[in-house]
Amino acid sequence: VTRPLRTQVAIIGAGPAGLVLSHLLAARGIDCVVLEDRSREYVEHRVRAGVLEHPTVELLRAHGLADRLDREALVHRGVQIALDGRRHRIDFEDLTGRNITVYGQQEVVKDLIAARLSAGEPIVFDVSDVRVEGFAGDEPFVRYRNGEGSVTLRCDVIAGCDGFHGVSRPSLPPGALHIHDREYPFAWLGILARAAPTTDELIYSNSERGFALYSMRSPEITRLYLQVDPDEDINDWSDDRIWGELTRRLPTSEGFTLLDGPILEKAVTPMRSFVATPMRCGRLALAGDAAHIVPPTGAKGMNLAIADVTVLAAAIDALERTGDESLLADYSDTCLQRVWRVQHFSWWMTSMLHRFNDHDDFQHQLQRSELRWVLHSRAASTALAENYVGLPFGRIYPEEAR
Numbered sequence: 001v002t003r004p005l006r007t008q009v010a011i012i013g014a015g016p017a018g019l020v021l022s023h024l025l026a027a028r029g030i031d032c033v034v035l036e037d038r039s040r041e042y043v044e045h046r047v048r049a050g051v052l053e054h055p056t057v058e059l060l061r062a063h064g065l066a067d068r069l070d071r072e073a074l075v076h077r078g079v080q081i082a083l084d085g086r087r088h089r090i091d092f093e094d095l096t097g098r099n100i101t102v103y104g105q106q107e108v109v110k111d112l113i114a115a116r117l118s119a120g121e122p123i124v125f126d127v128s129d130v131r132v133e134g135f136a137g138d139e140p141f142v143r144y145r146n147g148e149g150s151v152t153l154r155c156d157v158i159a160g161c162d163g164f165h166g167v168s169r170p171s172l173p174p175g176a177l178h179i180h181d182r183e184y185p186f187a188w189l190g191i192l193a194r195a196a197p198t199t200d201e202l203i204y205s206n207s208e209r210g211f212a213l214y215s216m217r218s219p220e221i222t223r224l225y226l227q228v229d230p231d232e233d234i235n236d237w238s239d240d241r242i243w244g245e246l247t248r249r250l251p252t253s254e255g256f257t258l259l260d261g262p263i264l265e266k267a268v269t270p271m272r273s274f275v276a277t278p279m280r281c282g283r284l285a286l287a288g289d290a291a292h293i294v295p296p297t298g299a300k301g302m303n304l305a306i307a308d309v310t311v312l313a314a315a316i317d318a319l320e321r322t323g324d325e326s327l328l329a330d331y332s333d334t335c336l337q338r339v340w341r342v343q344h345f346s347w348w349m350t351s352m353l354h355r356f357n358d359h360d361d362f363q364h365q366l367q368r369s370e371l372r373w374v375l376h377s378r379a380a381s382t383a384l385a386e387n388y389v390g391l392p393f394g395r396i397y398p399e400e401a402r
């Protein structure tokens, strides 16, 4: 049985992009349905990002979505970068007057889902066979299957917020997209451990053995990452081997101790830079990881996804309220300004902090010189800080001629 349903916006995916978009649209009185192919349990426990930019927290707070965040999250006023075992602090508040917040992506997702469901707004979990169609015209629709059979959901706009492996980007006609991508000669092995953090700020460490990152989730949980080979097999890494390598790469000399503990989760994350342009085809708009991927070194993936949907919500509002399609037509160009700024920042952080091949000593000397400049020059550390805490939403260079 195919039941025709109708809404204004069909959102594919209940990750940060899809869920924030659903709240931004509801705040503007626009109906939407969120379709998610996993269970609520699964999406609420998927361990991923951990750093929220300043504008992201401001947005969540402005929409009444930050109550638990304000109670439980960790506000960080700076970040530490270690070179040759010596730590240097980048003071965000001194350099930019702003800070960042450490709060797991899965916590953000839990809060967004709870808020949407308590408002009586639909999220359809465990859907299957999602297909996006008709978006070349002005009557797009989504077909999917759920427990009761197959459904056709008619709408005005489809928001493809279904991540890198979703169905939306591949649904664009052949040749509609230009793909820009870059692979890196390494990956990150990430762990979540029940071990109390012994520092109250993140430490990014460039060591001759390779990159390591010390992060956290709460006073009881640390989140740590190691640079490994791109095809690393997680089964080759015992807990002891992981803790041993972290100890060798983190600056444990200067009064920083690394407490170990039971590892609750471990996974290898590939590193890539990827942008699909344009981010829209007719009435199908791509947002977040469906359109772009950044290496996690800049802590940008989730924040960039949320930035996209602040632009998309305004564009959809104009279309639904007055029939004006101009903001939707501008959607991709407006987002891509920030996407490429964030791509560059994430590539820059990655190129400064990771160990590249051993034979290019010239590149190695350039890397060390650039990192020392960032750690010792106020101008250079301000450049890092303003990108790290997050640029204001909207067009990042508003003064530029349109």
Ligand code: FAS
Pocket (backbone or CB within 6 Å): 012, 013, 014, 015, 016, 017, 018, 035, 036, 037, 038, 043, 047, 048, 049, 050, 051, 105, 127, 130, 161, 162, 163, 164, 165, 166, 167, 267, 269, 287, 288, 289, 290, 296, 298, 299, 300, 301, 302, 303, 305
């Ligand atoms: P998401 O991938 O989060 O959400 C897409 C949603 O769509 C998912 O719930 C998925 O189940 C659903 N979906 C997929 N196909 C569908 C279909 N056909 N039908 C319906 N639903 C469908 N970023 C950082 O900043 N720091 C990090 O440390 C970090 N670590 C990461 C580790 C891993 C393993 C991964 C994969 C990503 C990591 N990221 C990190 C990036 C990550 O946080 C993303 O940038 C962020 O989740 C992007 O959010 P969305 O665009 O909403 O996509």
Ligand code: PHB
Pocket (backbone or CB within 6 Å): 048, 049, 050, 051, 202, 213, 215, 216, 223, 296, 297, 298, 299, 300
């Ligand atoms: C995290 O805490 O998961 C984290 C922090 C900073 C990054 C990437 C991941 O750059």
